[in-house]
Amino acid sequence: MTEVSISESPEESGFVKEIPSKSQHFAEWYTAVILKAELADYYPVRGCTVIRPYGYTIWELMQQGLDRRFKETGHTNAYFPLFIPQSFLRREAEHVEKFAPEVAWVTRGGGEELSEPLAVRPTSETAIGHMYARWIRSYRDLPVLINQWCNVVRWEKATRPFLRTMEFLWQEGHTAHRTADEAESEARLMLDVYRDFAETDLCMAVLSGRKPESEKFPGALHTYAIEALMPDGQALQAGTSHNLGQNFARAFNIKFLDSDNTEKLAWTTSWGVSWRMLGGLIMVHGDDRGLVLPPHVAPVQAVIVPILTGKAREEVLSAARGISASLTPQVRTRLDDRTEVTPGWKFNDWEMRGVPLRIEVGPRDLAQRQAILVPRVGGEKRIAPLEGIAEAVSAALADIKQTLSRQSNAFLDSHIVSAATLDEVVAAIAAHRGFVRLQWCGEDACELTLRRESGASPRLISEDAPAGACAVCGNRSRHVVYYARAY
Amino acid sequence: MTEVSISESPEESGFVKEIPSKSQHFAEWYTAVILKAELADYYPVRGCTVIRPYGYTIWELMQQGLDRRFKETGHTNAYFPLFIPQSFLRREAEHVEKFAPEVAWVTRGGGEELSEPLAVRPTSETAIGHMYARWIRSYRDLPVLINQWCNVVRWEKATRPFLRTMEFLWQEGHTAHRTADEAESEARLMLDVYRDFAETDLCMAVLSGRKPESEKFPGALHTYAIEALMPDGQALQAGTSHNLGQNFARAFNIKFLDSDNTEKLAWTTSWGVSWRMLGGLIMVHGDDRGLVLPPHVAPVQAVIVPILTGKAREEVLSAARGISASLTPQVRTRLDDRTEVTPGWKFNDWEMRGVPLRIEVGPRDLAQRQAILVPRVGGEKRIAPLEGIAEAVSAALADIKQTLSRQSNAFLDSHIVSAATLDEVVAAIAAHRGFVRLQWCGEDACELTLRRESGASPRLISEDAPAGACAVCGNRSRHVVYYARAY
Numbered sequence: 001m002t003e004v005s006i007s008e009s010p011e012e013s014g015f016v017k018e019i020p021s022k023s024q025h026f027a028e029w030y031t032a033v034i035l036k037a038e039l040a041d042y043y044p045v046r047g048c049t050v051i052r053p054y055g056y057t058i059w060e061l062m063q064q065g066l067d068r069r070f071k072e073t074g075h076t077n078a079y080f081p082l083f084i085p086q087s088f089l090r091r092e093a094e095h096v097e098k099f100a101p102e103v104a105w106v107t108r109g110g111g112e113e114l115s116e117p118l119a120v121r122p123t124s125e126t127a128i129g130h131m132y133a134r135w136i137r138s139y140r141d142l143p144v145l146i147n148q149w150c151n152v153v154r155w156e157k158a159t160r161p162f163l164r165t166m167e168f169l170w171q172e173g174h175t176a177h178r179t180a181d182e183a184e185s186e187a188r189l190m191l192d193v194y195r196d197f198a199e200t201d202l203c204m205a206v207l208s209g210r211k212p213e214s215e216k217f218p219g220a221l222h223t224y225a226i227e228a229l230m231p232d233g234q235a236l237q238a239g240t241s242h243n244l245g246q247n248f249a250r251a252f253n254i255k256f257l258d259s260d261n262t263e264k265l266a267w268t269t270s271w272g273v274s275w276r277m278l279g280g281l282i283m284v285h286g287d288d289r290g291l292v293l294p295p296h297v298a299p300v301q302a303v304i305v306p307i308l309t310g311k312a313r314e315e316v317l318s319a320a321r322g323i324s325a326s327l328t329p330q331v332r333t334r335l336d337d338r339t340e341v342t343p344g345w346k347f348n349d350w351e352m353r354g355v356p357l358r359i360e361v362g363p364r365d366l367a368q369r370q371a372i373l374v375p376r377v378g379g380e381k382r383i384a385p386l387e388g389i390a391e392a393v394s395a396a397l398a399d400i401k402q403t404l405s406r407q408s409n410a411f412l413d414s415h416i417v418s419a420a421t422l423d424e425v426v427a428a429i430a431a432h433r434g435f436v437r438l439q440w441c442g443e444d445a446c447e448l449t450l451r452r453e454s455g456a457s458p459r460l461i462s463e464d465a466p467a468g469a470c471a472v473c474g475n476r477s478r479h480v481v482y483y484a485r486a487y
Numbered sequence: 488m489t490e491v492s493i494s495e496s497p498e499e500s501g502f503v504k505e506i507p508s509k510s511q512h513f514a515e516w517y518t519a520v521i522l523k524a525e526l527a528d529y530y531p532v533r534g535c536t537v538i539r540p541y542g543y544t545i546w547e548l549m550q551q552g553l554d555r556r557f558k559e560t561g562h563t564n565a566y567f568p569l570f571i572p573q574s575f576l577r578r579e580a581e582h583v584e585k586f587a588p589e590v591a592w593v594t595r596g597g598g599e600e601l602s603e604p605l606a607v608r609p610t611s612e613t614a615i616g617h618m619y620a621r622w623i624r625s626y627r628d629l630p631v632l633i634n635q636w637c638n639v640v641r642w643e644k645a646t647r648p649f650l651r652t653m654e655f656l657w658q659e660g661h662t663a664h665r666t667a668d669e670a671e672s673e674a675r676l677m678l679d680v681y682r683d684f685a686e687t688d689l690c691m692a693v694l695s696g697r698k699p700e701s702e703k704f705p706g707a708l709h710t711y712a713i714e715a716l717m718p719d720g721q722a723l724q725a726g727t728s729h730n731l732g733q734n735f736a737r738a739f740n741i742k743f744l745d746s747d748n749t750e751k752l753a754w755t756t757s758w759g760v761s762w763r764m765l766g767g768l769i770m771v772h773g774d775d776r777g778l779v780l781p782p783h784v785a786p787v788q789a790v791i792v793p794i795l796t797g798k799a800r801e802e803v804l805s806a807a808r809g810i811s812a813s814l815t816p817q818v819r820t821r822l823d824d825r826t827e828v829t830p831g832w833k834f835n836d837w838e839m840r841g842v843p844l845r846i847e848v849g850p851r852d853l854a855q856r857q858a859i860l861v862p863r864v865g866g867e868k869r870i871a872p873l874e875g876i877a878e879a880v881s882a883a884l885a886d887i888k889q890t891l892s893r894q895s896n897a898f899l900d901s902h903i904v905s906a907a908t909l910d911e912v913v914a915a916i917a918a919h920r921g922f923v924r925l926q927w928c929g930e931d932a933c934e935l936t937l938r939r940e941s942g943a944s945p946r947l948i949s950e951d952a953p954a955g956a957c958a959v960c961g962n963r964s965r966h967v968v969y970y971a972r973a974y
Contacts, residue, residue, distance in 0.1 A: 041618065044575075045605060048568035050618055053633060056565045078543045081535035082607075082638055082654050083591075088531075104570075104596040106607065109653075110642030111588050118532060120569075120593065120607070131528065131537055140827065146540060151569055151638065155597030166596075167569050340627070 019352075022288050026232050031161070033282060037291045037353045040161040047156040047166025051275070054353065057299035059169065059275055063149065065201040065296060066171065066273060069193045075145040075173060080127045082151075083118035088126040091251040095125065098218035102154040104166075120153040125219070125244070125270055128174045129252030136266060139178050139258045143186070147173040162279030163236075163487055170274035176254060176266040180245070183267035184222075187243040190271040191224040194239035197273075201296040202281050203404035204228050205412040206238060207435065207482060209460035214447060217270075221245030227459045227482075228280050229412050233432030235459050235484035236280045241271035284411075285377075285404055291354030292376055294404050295397045300334040302327060302393055303350045307343050307362030319366050319386065323359060326390050331397070351376060356400045357393065359384075378403030416482070422453060422472050425483060429454040435484050437462070439477035441470035456483040506839075509775050513719050518648070520769060524778045524840045527648040534643040534653025538762070541840065544786035546656065546762055550636065552688040552783060553658060553760060556680045562632040562660060567614045569638075570605040575613040578738040582612065585705035589641040591653075607640040612706065612731070612757055615661045616739030623753060626665050626745045630673070634660040649766030650723075650974055657761035663741060663753040667732070670754035671709075674730040677758040678711040681726035684760075688783040689768050690891035691715050692899040693725060694922065694969060696947035701934060704757075708732030714946045714969075715767050716899050720919030722946050722971035723767045728758035771898075772864075772891055778841030779863055781891050782884045787821040789814060789880055790837045794830050794849030806853050806873065810846060813877050818884070838863060843887045844880065846871075865890030903969070909940060909959050912970060916941040922971050924949075926964035928957035943970040 019032040034040050039055030051059065067077075083106065090096045099122045106118040121127065132144060149171045156166045173190060177183040191208055198204045211223040220242040227235045248254070249265040258264050285292040295301050306320035317337060324335045334355075336346050343360070350358060358374040365371055369386045373396050384392035415434025419425040428436045436456070440446060449472050451457055463480040470477050506519040521527050526542030538546065554564075570593065577583045586609045593605040608614065619631060636658045643653045660677060664670040678695055685691045698710040707729040714722045735741070736752040745751050772779040782788050793807035804824060811822045821842075823833050830847070837845060845861040852858055858876060860883050861868045871879035902921025906912040915923045923943070927933060936959050938944055950967040957964050 041621065043568050043614070044572055044617065045568060045570050048570060050568065051566040053563040053565045057563060059566075060564060076540040076544060077547060078540045079538040079546075079656060081530050081532060081537065082640065083532050083535060085531055101598050104593045104605075106591045107594045108604070109591040110644070117595070118591075127530070130531065134528065153569065157597070169566060 019288070019290060022231065022286060026283075029286070029288075030283060033286055033291050033352075034161050039282070039291070042159070045166075047159050049159065049161045049165050051169075054299060055278070058281075058293065058297050059278060061297040061299070062201070062278065063171075065197055066193075067147075067149075069197060070147050070171075070173065073145075073189060073193060075147045075175075077148060078146045079148055079150070080121075080124050080131065082121055084121050084124070084127050086117050086119060088130060089119055091126060091129075092219045092248060094218035095251075099123065099154075102156075104153045104155055121150075122152055122154045123270075123272075124148070124150075124152075124172055125174065125248055126252070129248045129254060129268070132174075132176050132266070132268070133252045133254045136176060136254055136256050139256055142176060142178045142256060142266065143182060144176040145173075145186075146175065147171055160279070162275050162282070168274050168276070170272050173269070173271045175269045176249070177268070178256070178258070178264075178266070180267050183245070183269050184243050187222065187224055187241045187269045187271065190269070191226065191239070191241040194226050194241065194271075194273060198226055198228065198238060198277070199405070201294065202277070203294040203296075203401055203408055204238075204281060204284050205405070205408040207412070207460055207462070209462045209482070211240075212447070212458045212461055212479075212481065214444075215458060217242045217244075219244060219247045219251075221247065225460065227435075227484075227486075228284060229415055229434050229484070230280070230283045230487065231411070233415065233434045233485065235435065235486045236276070236283070237459070237486065238277045238280050239271070239273040242269060244268045244270060284408055286354070287377070289348070290352035292404070293354035293356060295356045295401050298354065298356050299332065300350075300353070300355045301332045301397060302334075302357040302359055303346075303355045304333060304335045304359045304361070305343055305346050305350075306335070306337060307360060307365075308337075308339070310363060312363035312366060316361060316363055316366055319361050319371075323361065323371060323386070323389055327393055330390065331393055357396050359389075359393070375400050375403075378407070420471060422449065425450060425456075425471055426454045429456045429483065429485060435459065435482045437480060437482055438471040439466060439468040440479050440481045441473055441475045442478035443470075443473070443475075446470055446472035450483060454483060456485045458482070459484050459486060506775070506777060509718065509773060513770075516773070516775075517770060520773055520778050520839075521648050526769070526778070529646070532653075534646050536646065536648045536652050538656075541786060542765070545768075545780065545784050546765060548784040548786070549688070549765065550658075552684055553680075554634075554636075556684060557634050557658075557660065560632075560676060560680060562634045562662075564635060565633045566635055566637070567611050567618065569608055571608050571611070571614050573604050573606060575617060576606055578613060578616075579706045579735060581705040581734075582738075586610065586641075589643075591640045591642055608637075609639055609641045610757075610759075611635070611637075611639075611659055612661065612735055613739070616735045616741060616755070619661075619663050619753070619755070620739045620741045623663060623741055623743050626743055629663060629665045629743060629753065630669060631663040632660075632673075633662065634658055647766070649762050649769070655761050655763070657759050660756070660758045662756045663736070664755070665743070665745070665751075665753070667754050670732070670756050671730050674709065674711055674728045674756045674758065677756070678713065678726070678728040681713050681728065681758075681760060685713055685715065685725060685764070686892070688781065689764070690781040690783075690888055690895055691725075691768060691771050692892070692895040694899070694947055694949070696949045696969070698727075699934070699945045699948055699966075699968065701931075702945060704729045704731075706731060706734045706738075708734065712947065714922075714971075714973075715771060716902055716921050716971070717767070717770045717974065718898070720902065720921045720972065722922065722973045723763070723770070724946070724973065725764045725767050726758070726760040729756060731755045731757060771895055773841070774864070776835070777839035779891070780841035780843060782843045782888055785841065785843050786819065787837075787840070787842045788819045788884060789821075789844040789846055790833075790842045791820060791822045791846045791848070792830055792833050792837075793822075793824060794847060794852075795824075795826065797850065799850035799853060803848060803850060803853055806848050806858075810848065810858060810873070810876055814880055817877065818880055844883050846876075846880070862887050862890075865894070907958060909936065912937060912943075912958055913941045916943045916970065916972060922946065922969045924967060924969055925958040926953060926955040927966050927968045928960055928962045929965035930957075930960065930962075933957055933959035937970060941970060943972045945969070946971050946973060
């Protein structure tokens, strides 16, 4: 396809949004993609970022995919306050130890010093625990299955958009149950919801499993997580689900009268996914031409670029409008009819923004009653007859989804290595091989040695009571663990 | 219909959620409805409330109705930070004067005192103005049409759920334009969107118009608003739209190169609706039996209550399930098959929660292949054949919507009185007559007299340059103004 220059000024005829190479300068590539695809921008308060409309629309689509799953599994949304009294944070000992140093404190309001500072919520277990104690009286009030979408603040000096920010958007589910088994099932169910969302909507392969004791949420009995693998061999924790046992129920006095007429403590869980997962999505699928978006969360799934040249101009534009109409609303479509930039510039621009499918139509195509479909990844251009173009576009989008999943699965599969000794673990981590699968006796001393020597951390326990020997001490293994460096 | 007691304990057989009379104890009625219908609850931090799932679901449905309209008018969502540097608030003089005394300040974070305190956003004009100055370069970048859904904080000591809270949820639209005319059109368009939403989705009659100078948003050129009238004769400002002129563009240096190659200041607007409108909704439609929800924003539009008695128990339950299936997903339906409470208790409970339509089905109904539809307001029970029940339910919901709109329109119409003299104004306000329509010369002195003598404030200017004389000084009138006491 020939590029037809119809630009108004020389600067606009070339596409100047070059970005660093993903394979060679990964960190710089990440930042450049975020800025050039207009996903997010920096803000004068350190640690805070602005999510621009294109980035926020991806987040909205992610929210829809998650929220639908939460509602299908019986949860409803609610809203709890931003401010948490200092005294609440102190009620659960492990919880305060972890979060207090990260808190932003409101100490003045309405022109006065406050007698008790208010924490800007770093997470809401304590505020919600207090309310659940008010609401729950009888076993008939259980389970309570609530989620909230909100902002939280954890003090950070570094800023990496989506991955590490002082304020971030997330959802936090908080449930209360009658029995230990029910709470455990809920925690595992939500882990599975997260895994399904990552795999189906984001085409992102993940490992899922239990966290070792040292990596648990403060105050939890068990923490489960999904972990994705980034192209630099580092793991990204993308969603966590906690069985809180009776720890928060005890701290906040969440009791109920059971059917046997005795008073019991409830069992609670919490689970969360933040916009960090959007950061993972960018890293996993993007390439040297920019962002690559899975169709489920692409603000524009197909961009139509008419080649407006010569006399056929109006006819081509009208055909492009016809294509757009025939795809709407099944496919999120954008018709790019700008005249101040060239088609080639547009191609690059929409590739940078990760639009899964480009549809080109020019005078020659029109003469043959066809359009050209160009997938962002994993395939050649294909010719589609204008009649029945909706089916061709659906098929192309399904192929793109499949390609992304296949690539992500293949990358993860090829970056899980087994190591039988400490030396093998250290070598594999140093070579950026990804997840290192090893056997562990369960002793803290061996974990500390592994962490210190490899620079990696234990991400997940995938199996308990395996046959074999600890990679460090050689004693009987109690767990199979995945180690990796992590974001 | 006979109530059949199948409760397990005496306390549960009676419905004990009595509330005060709406007409006699309006303020107490409001609080009681909110607590008993489980819309919201108090929280230990003064000024903060918890929005419970049932209340939050109404808010979600309101968000959907507004968000759809925003997107249809070309806006997209984004997210700007919670924290605003103190220096930003100071840039626009009127703005800082109004908001500074209401700000909550973060002064400590990550264990350290901050060198510059951070304001928890009371509104985001300043943060967004700063970003727009970065993003806008050329006339081709305009208009910028962005909205955000978020929480904001304004220090309050009083707490009235939804109406007056320290933290509240809202949306704030922020747009930038090339010309004064475009900004003015945008401000008026969004006012119209709000009016349409209030009237269509909430069945809530409103007045719309321009605010007098004294009631403008700080920093605005013009403020437009919709005002609803509460049953106690007080006005509730339910949505505002501001033409900010070039004030914020000047303060934040939002400039663009126009097509004539000269640099110009942009023209900006902002507009917002908060969960306050949900408070208005409760007050306008509720009655002595509790909440009344318009079908558009009712979490449950139709509740099915099977009368489970005697041998036909299973058949009745199965018929109820069939009704539920035939209504889903067009109608948001709940099947109340609890056995621990009586049907009568359920009737009262769902009435308290404002469910627009109740569907009863019992053994006798089943024998006649019918169900009973009982609207929450404005009509008698009707018999609906089970065949074609979906149509009967749709028709009943449409009637309920019409009834609510008719009631609200009639109330507003009958509570607008004209007053030609100061004495008439004072008498009308004292008698809780609602909006008092009067002529005003435009002088501050006359406005101050009106405010002082009547205890009311000027809500809207409905007409400029009318024929007539000022109600206070008798000089030539320049505006027709609506006065009312206000929330």
